[in-house]
Amino acid sequence: MAVKTIKTPAVIIGGGVAGLAAAIDLSRRGLSSLVVERGPRLGGRVADFCCKATDSCVRCGACRLADLVRRVAARPEIAIYTSAKPVAAEADGDGWRLTLEPQRNNGPAPVVELAGGPLPRRSQVQAGAVILAVGATPFDPSAKSRFGYRRVPGVVSALELEGALEHSLAELAGGRDPRRVAFIQCVGSRDESLGHLYCSRVCCGFALRMARVIQARRPGTEITFFHMDVQTYGRAWAGELAEMREQMNFVRAMPGEVTAGPGGPQVVYAAGGRSQTAEFDLVVLSQGMRPPVGAAALSQLFACTRTSDGFLGSDAEPVASGAAGVFIAGSARGPMSIVESIEHGAVAAAAAAGHLQPLVREAAHA
Amino acid sequence: MPEVSLIWIEEAGLEGLDPAKAAKKAGVALSDGGLVEAAVVTTTEARAPRSLVNRLKGYPVKWLDLAAEVGGGPLALRQARAAAAVARAAGSAALGTMAQRYTRQPNQEVLVAGRGLAAVAAAHQAAALGHPVLLALETTRARAACADEKPAEVKRALAGLPAQVEVVTGTELVELLGAGGDFQARLQGPRRTSRRRFGAVVLAPPSAYAVPGDMPATAEDITLPVSRLKPKQYQGGEQWLQAAVIAPLGPGATAHGFARAVTAALALQKRPRVQVTLFLGEAKVASEGGERLYRDARRQGVLAMRVEPGGLRVSRDGRKLSFDDPVLGEPVDLRPDLVVLSEEVTGRAPAWLDNPLVTTAWDQDLPDHPRLQAGRTARSGLYLIGGARGAAPGDPRRAQAAAAAADLHGLLSGEAVAVPAVRDVLCASCLTCVRVCPHGVVCYAEDHIAPAPAACLACGVCTAECPAEAIAPPGWSNREMIASLAAGLKAAAGDKLVLFACRNSGMDAARALSLAGHQWPKGLLMVPVNCAGRVGVQLILRALSLGAGGVLVAGCHQGNCRSLNGNLRAKLRSGEAADLLAQVGGRPEQVRFMHLASNQPRALAQAVAELAQTAGEK
Amino acid sequence: MLLNDCDPGFKHQVAAEPGGQGIKACFACAACTARCPVAGHVEGYDPRRLIRLVLLGRREEVLASPLIWLCSTCYSCQEVCPQQVSFTEVLTAIKNIAARAGYGPPATEAVIDQLAAHGRLLEVGEFENQRRTDLGLPEVAEAPAHFQKVLGVEPAGGKS
């Protein structure tokens, strides 16, 4: 069977918010692109995030995804293949030649709402520029075994809490009505022992927003927030944080361990210079981000560099990759929020367009 | 009135539906897209085949996202819902209004005014996108950098500007009227003032480092800000030199400010026999390399000291700092030989921006608005970037400039939806539209209402609020909306309900539900609007008088409305409609408003179910 | 307490001692204290606090403190520390410095005296050698000189 070759100015690997933002900005610049998404649906991590507004919007940015999807849908220059990933790549003149392989995705087929669809067969892509927007990988809290993840009932990851927020928290808490909820911050971040010498930047805000939602839905729920430092930015947080300090128990200490107690998980932490134990119904581990699982393979495939934290790209430049014609967008480059990822996608698109400009001009002359 | 044809495009969500039956029920003719006078197409313009889009150019067409409205359930129910939706769209298509796009061509020229890297980068990016650019620098060319930037970096960027950028120096923007596609700017040059028109305007006001106001007041002779620190000048002798570096302590502390303080502390600590105590509120390490830097400083020997708000006190003579060590819980004093105060980036939007007569709805706090990113301001086509927008020097400013340039290019090349039509004969010149338009689109010039050509987002707030029915973006006038409500409700089967759903939230949620097979009440008519603010009292009361048993308006959450406060207007107007209903003996519960986000489909399903129950109670 | 009276060089000294390298990285998260079994039993024993005292440069207070000798070397603190401070090793470094500075704990001082005086922890005198002879064992002579050399001390009681 003949292998089909698709020609496109730019190919974007990863259909999360950064990849979609890059595609939109390329199309605004008059450049077509092909988005290649490994999973069955667009949106990446953000597609699983629910709205955390209580009285008013808390600026989590999750609903920006719907804006992006709507705009992608309105732009015929953007082609999309889901269930596809690059398996081979070689520099080819001024551009890149990629081989895409269909991916089998288990579970129900998603609701297809955009032009394009699953990649039907192995295909070749010839592109002038490549944007890697493969995202970061959430840290797996079981690697910090002392926090009891998957060992102690009632200990969950922040992403699991997110998934249950719109449904039932009792299920997460092993059937108990969660009236006492603890968050443990920096799980897998700011941790030299793991080689993760960075702050993941989003988990403080993520946890505090979820804590607010829980308190708004079940007034009187006691929230304890174990942390070292609170990272929130934006003017609006200043006032909100002061309010939260009144409503929640902020404990500046990293717990030593989480064990199973008779009435729920117990957090062992230090206060006043000694070890204390407090019992909760639910303990939430605020996992951070780590470099994309496929970072090593991708950096080999595209001959691109890694930052000192192990993400794709280089410390010195925001979107450059060390390889000509290859650019990095979004959280694949390092921890960033949704809004930052979207802006970063725009920067990658600008850089890719700059790279493509002479090529486009040449083609016009030929 | 033109005859309306139904053009049916098969797609996911419409399985099993009979186009002919739907057309018949809705009272329109089924067509294959051949000769038409006016048409309803069952898919969106983006999803429709290109050939069809081209063929229908110039005709009154209503693109209907039918799959989003039908939902799941038994075939008969879906068929009835499809017919009502088609009838609703046909109702306004039959009036023959065409989407009049760009009756005035938007001006493509871009003005970038201000100084610094953000300004130069924005000019560069806009030029790369094909726009002629005027870069009006407030300063002389050689000193184009902001006070918080490296002059060499800005100079390099200036030298690399492409030829389409015209650079003028010593020039300030002193007045700005208009909006996207047609701005009228007054520029004050070194010798004279000039007026010029632009399609988009990017402001990059000067920024500088400033010591936050809540810093302890230590003696002047031992105190200096980070930017004036020259670490090489310091070293201890037999006695250690004790330095205190104070990072931003207040709730507004940023990661950039923290990183600057830590950098200073590290440099000082490297000096012989210097001991640095770094005071901080929270270690704001959420910046690239921030955690690494903080670790390096501690490893070098910097003593990190957390103090609670207000916990760092100064003696009367300004030479002793007192605080509680958070670990020991004991009071500690320090007599520093040197106090270094951290700084934060500050910058202000130009004062004239705050003038409500010049620009509507500008607010300093808008930078946090989730839909006003990429330097966007409430006023469509006007961007504010750089330090005044909180961007740290260097890459963050370049990034913001690139995003703003792409955004304005999108606007000037057709992302703005339409130009609102003004019927001068009806206009009472009350200036309501000028006042309420959240995007600053509508101006009053030369004795009439003059909307800008590439700025309107068709939110419809002006239409809902105008007392004279004189202004509406094409397709969204009262006449069209009432016609479509009437046709849709007439065709609807069973207990009739109306859902006005904002396209930025409610319609996305409805679409997700429909495509997942959610079964809507049979008589529910969905009416998509670009902003809930389009739904005024009149439309709600009309829906009821046309037979709806209940009306639900779904708008975005407070603080998330793309049109700033369209959602709150909708809430207010829904409340007024409910009050009116109560006054004439109706049940106010028949009119409801809800805040919603696109990713909250369950909340919408529940609210619709509750509305159906209320309406059914009678 | 006045910070100016403290010794900023102390932390560098601890860090230069084998095992002490990690001390300055501590960011006071308190995970170690939470896990330390001794902290749970002995009032005032708190790894994080001891580190803090070193970082502040409260030299004498640390070296003279009886607390530094109470670590059970269970390595729990080291296990949980996100900054790889390795407090157990740090404490060894501190103990070495303390010992050199003459701040041995009383019990250890007594042991040292005993070893220096007798070359073993149990004194062997006439009575013990008589018993040995009765049992057919050879006599034992005290040979403290070797220990005196290793410990670098003079015998306390001066019995030779």
Ligand SMILES: Cc1cc2nc3c(=O)[nH]c(=O)nc-3n(C[C@H](O)[C@H](O)[C@H](O)COP(=O)(O)OP(=O)(O)OC[C@H]3O[C@@H](n4cnc5c(N)ncnc54)[C@H](O)[C@@H]3O)c2cc1C
């Ligand atoms: C626990 C947690 C909480 C968070 N909370 C918040 C928050 O509250 N607010 C906020 O602003 N941000 C939050 N974030 C950050 C947010 O998730 C990211 O900013 C955002 O998802 C980044 O988008 P992206 O496009 O870079 O990556 P992703 O969303 O990860 O998307 C990457 C996409 O690439 C695809 N992909 C990966 N590899 C390949 C391949 N080889 N081939 C093809 N496709 C591939 C993936 O399937 C995925 O769809 C959180 C992150 C985490 C982990």
Ligand code: SF4
């Ligand atoms: S930004 Fe977040 S909180 Fe605000 S409306 Fe969107 S999803 Fe909800």
Ligand code: SF4
């Ligand atoms: S954002 Fe907060 S929880 Fe996440 S790594 Fe940073 S400090 Fe820790």
Ligand code: SF4
């Ligand atoms: S529709 Fe909205 S954006 Fe357009 S002119 Fe009216 S109020 Fe302004």
Ligand code: SF4
């Ligand atoms: S666990 Fe490590 S970083 Fe935390 S307080 Fe103890 S020694 Fe310091």
